[in-house]
Structure formats: C-alpha cells, structure tokens
Amino acid sequence: MASIALESIQKSYGSVPVIHGVDIDIEDGEFVVLVGPSGCGKSTLLRMIAGLESITGGRISIGSKVVNAVPPKDRDIAMVFQNYALYPHMTVAQNMGFSLHLRHSPKADIDRRVGEAAEVLGLTPLLDRLPRQLSGGQRQRVAMGRAIVRHSQVFLFDEPLSNLDAKLRVQMRAEIKALHQRLKITTVYVTHDQTEAMTMADRIVVLRDGIVEQIGAPLDLYDRPTNVFVATFIGAPAMNLVAGAAGDSAFEADAGFRLPLPPYAPTLPKGRRLLYGFRPEHMTLADDGPISANVIVVEPTGAETQIVARAGDQDIVGLFRDRYQVASGNTLRLTIDISRAHLFDEATGTRIDEH
16 A cells, blocks of 8 residues: 655646646545546546656655656556446456456466455356446446455546446445445545545545645535635535625625624625525524525425525525425525534635634
C-alpha cells in the first residue's frame, strides 16, 4: 500500500488547459472519491495517476517514488473500468489471473490468488463461466477480482457502477466499501454521482472545470460547503438558495418574505447582498412559519415526501419524513432550522463564516 501525492498537476490538450494546478494528498489506505459534473477533469486526473495520460506540469508520487515518467505497468496500480474490459473468450478464472500469467507467475500461485479473490467476492461458483454468461454485477466483481489478485499498492476505479441498474448500484457500493475495509488498499474512485461519493468515501474531492473546489470528509462538505457550487452539488435534493439582502434583524428575501439570520449574521452590514441556503430536510411545516408557499408538486416516495412549493417567484423544495396530506394548489407555512442555515456572498458564491 502507498500514499499518493498530486502536486500542482496541470493538463492541457494543445493550447486548451483542462486541469489547473491541482494539489491532492491521499494517505496510505485511504478511500478518496473524485466527484464533479461531466467534463470537470476527474477521469483525466485518475488516468494521469494510472499513467494512461501524460501530465503537462506538476508531479505525481506514489509512495516515495515520483512516477511522472514511469510507465503504467510499473506503477503498481490496478484499475477497474466502467466497461469491465473483460476478455470474452476467457473464463472468469482466466480473466482474473491473466495479469499474473503475463508475469509468468507459477500456475499454483495464480490458482491460489484467484481462488482467494474469488472467495472474497463470492465468485467461486462462477470461475468456469465466460463473461457473456454473467450478470452486470458479476462482471464488475470479476473486474474487481482481477485487480485484487495483483496485490497492487493502489486501486483506481473509473465510474465502475454507471452501467448498472439502480438496485445493483446500491449493492455494489456496499460491496466495494466492505472490500476496502477488509483490504485497506489506497483507493481513488471517480464518479459523477454525489450519493456514491457521500456513502463510500473517507474524503471527497469536489472538482469543477479542472479546479478543486473543496476537499473534506463527506459530512464536512455537507455541513460546511465552502461555496455555492459545493452546496448545491453535495446533497439530494439540492440545497435551496434564496437571493436577498441583510436587514436590521432578518434576511430580506427578494421573493418577499423574511428569514431569521444565523447568530453571527447581525455583524453583516445592512443591505449586503446574500444567498441564504437551507437544505430541504431542514424545513418543517409550522402555522407561524415565515415562508408562505403554494404547493406545485408532491412526490411521495414512501419513506419521505418531497414537496416543491413557490413563495413569490422563489421555488422551494422541502423533504419531510411525515406523510403530509397536501396537494397541488394548497398553501403551506414553512419554517427552517436556523442552526443549519448557510449564508453565501451573492457576487462570489463564497461561504460567509462565523465571525
């Protein structure tokens, strides 16, 4: 196992820069998720760690070794791809042991390591099958097994669950996390799905347009997003953001309602333009709530009820554990948990911290 250090990493395609001086330190045995929208550079970063993409500037270290000029096969990494990349004419056992075969490892050693990985992943009964005889989840486990048998220092996952259906994605998330807890191998995992990031990571790296927006533990990013982008990207449904200005003792929303300010906010100058953020699950119905809103859509899921309502020209999403009997057109009074409210500067989108 080994740590990974990305120092001032840059990547350009011709004259077009796509990665802008990224710095990330990943500890030995850590599970780090790179997350962000399509085109943010997360897969490019992963491929640079693997050696599949050259870097334009900066330095990549695995353990104590700088690997900028080291070919992929000598970096002691194992990569699991989105499309599984299994050889269709080989059995499960042959696919899993192929990298060892290329190294001319003894057959007994290959069989032992393939057997151990198959037992960990529940693949023992499937070792003689061909990939076409497997389900999507089984194929992904074979791809993971192929990585495990190499005993590499680092695992790299490039959106490995995106081809699976929703139920299987949840199952495989749990399996990958359990596998990491068992093997303790340094893991870098790329996804565009913030739910995957939240549930699997020790730390999350949020990327946008080739820049790191924030790095932290999942709940740190959820509770204290550094800017509007992270606030709206992490969490589903997304955080509500209301535009307005600081008043004498309250936030004056442009939509025509007033919200209580967090305890530190009275030091803000009157009239300062703000975005007031609160998460859908931090709202409740209350007869004296400061927000009067008309229901647009009610979406019951069984465990929760999601309500989209409009206050003035502001759409607000609420997520409630109770099964409220409301319908489109009803008027609700809403209140928020002030202790969990967030303030952002409207012009820059940057979080306003306590003074």
